[in-house]
Amino acid sequence: MSLPHAILTALLEKPSSGLELTRRFDRSIGYFWSATHQQIYRELGKLEAEGYIRTLPAEQPARGQKKRYEVLPAGRAELARWTAASQDPKPQRDVLLLRLRASAVVGTAGLGTDLRRHLDLHRRQLAEYEEIERRDFPPGRDTPQDRLRHLVLRAGIDLETFWTQWLTHALKEFDELSDAAGERPGDGVAE
Numbered sequence: 001m002s003l004p005h006a007i008l009t010a011l012l013e014k015p016s017s018g019l020e021l022t023r024r025f026d027r028s029i030g031y032f033w034s035a036t037h038q039q040i041y042r043e044l045g046k047l048e049a050e051g052y053i054r055t056l057p058a059e060q061p062a063r064g065q066k067k068r069y070e071v072l073p074a075g076r077a078e079l080a081r082w083t084a085a086s087q088d089p090k091p092q093r094d095v096l097l098l099r100l101r102a103s104a105v106v107g108t109a110g111l112g113t114d115l116r117r118h119l120d121l122h123r124r125q126l127a128e129y130e131e132i133e134r135r136d137f138p139p140g141r142d143t144p145q146d147r148l149r150h151l152v153l154r155a156g157i158d159l160e161t162f163w164t165q166w167l168t169h170a171l172k173e174f175d176e177l178s179d180a181a182g183e184r185p186g187d188g189v190a191e
Contacts, residue, residue: 004043006033008052008071008079015056017066018044031129031156044069052078100170112174119167126160129153 006029010021021044022037035043047053052075056068071079096118103111137150 002033003035003039004047004052005079005082006035007040007043007047008075011053011069011071012076012079015068015070017068019066020068032152047075050074108174108178112171112178115167115171115174119164119171122160122163122167126157126164129157129160133157 006025007021010016010024010029014024016024018037018041021040022035025033025035025040044053048055048069051072053069053071056070096114099111099114133150133153137146137153141150
């Protein structure tokens with residue numbers, strides 16, 4: 001039930017149309033909670049039907065004008081209830097880790113190449129997060145809202161740092177195992 005809460009959060013930050021929400025998800029919330037354009041519009045309809053949001057009156061009547069939404073008191077109360085509720089962490093599920101485990105019984109063909117690809121993807125994501133941090137959280141920007149938003153970004157930075165370090169280690173290990181088994185050298189070379 002987190003997508004409705006992500007939408008309520010975004011609308012409390014700034015009343016928006018569905019298209020504006022989609023763009024904002026692509027630039028911020030989507031880094032840790034993704035949603036398609038269709039999912040967002042479907043949830044907007046549900047939230048409005050539940051009395052959590054409403055369509056803002058149009059500034060001037062116009063055919064085809066985008067609907068803009070704002071959160072009602074019931075929506076704010078629901079979001080406050082949800083943030084205060086206890087939730088257990090979700091178990092880790094990662095296809096790459098499962099594939100690595102499976103390679104122990106079926107062989108490692110092609111896995112080194114994919115490990116390098118994953119390392120490159122995580123390095124790029126880490127660089128993007130660090131650029132966002134430099135741009136959006138300069139020294140002295142320390143309102144409670146900024147500090148909480150920065151904590152979310154720091155989680156992303158720390159997770160990407162973990163993955164780049166782990167993948168670098170995994171590729172080194174992979175190379176050593178390939179060398180010991182006499183397999184094609186370089187399939188797991190860390191850069």
